[in-house]
Amino acid sequence: MNRALLWTAISFGGLVVLAYVGLSILAGGPKDAIEMLRFALPYMHRGRLHVGDSAPDVPLVALDGATRFHIRERNHGRPLVLVFGSFT
């Protein structure tokens, strides 16, 4: 095998291992790194909204599971703080 190609492959492999170790430390363990890649990174993004944009008026469900309302219905004459999150 071409010597340059061999060293390129070794360097690339080393970088992959280093990235995996770094991700494992960040995520909490080797298994967490895989799950983070699979379940978290596809959903994490900056989005297209910027300060000054009109806020999207999306529908939500109330705690009774039946009543629907829109975010902007809660935004009349006062600032509205939106807190997105989950339980886990």
Add this chain to the structure above:
Amino acid sequence: MGDIVQIYSDYKDHADFLTIYIREAHPLDEWRMKSNEKDKDDVCYVQPKTLAQRVAIANDFTQRFKFPVPFGIDEMNNTANDAYAAWPERLYILDESGRISYKGGNGPFQYEPKEVRAWLAQRYGQVKHAEPAPEKKS
């Protein structure tokens, strides 16, 4: 969520608040977190597949923590999550006219309730809290 509840308590006379429950971050069947299982509150759920399951978890959360902040639940097609790039957690402030005045970073590393408090404090003044009493040495 403790910081948010305190901010809500301090500024609810000036601003409106809305918590939006989105898809779970660490359900048992995805990126499972051992810390959730060890937690005294035992926060273990699978990712909801139906709206009824999502509503049930949201109710469990609000009841278990007596969560006082107004609450809404994202639809199962994740409309709110997608529109606001919210997952796993993110904060926004809309101004009186419905424009985005503050956009927080992606949680958990860039989730900063103190920035929301600073925004509200700049507009409505700081709310000071009594310092906790020093612990007595025995």
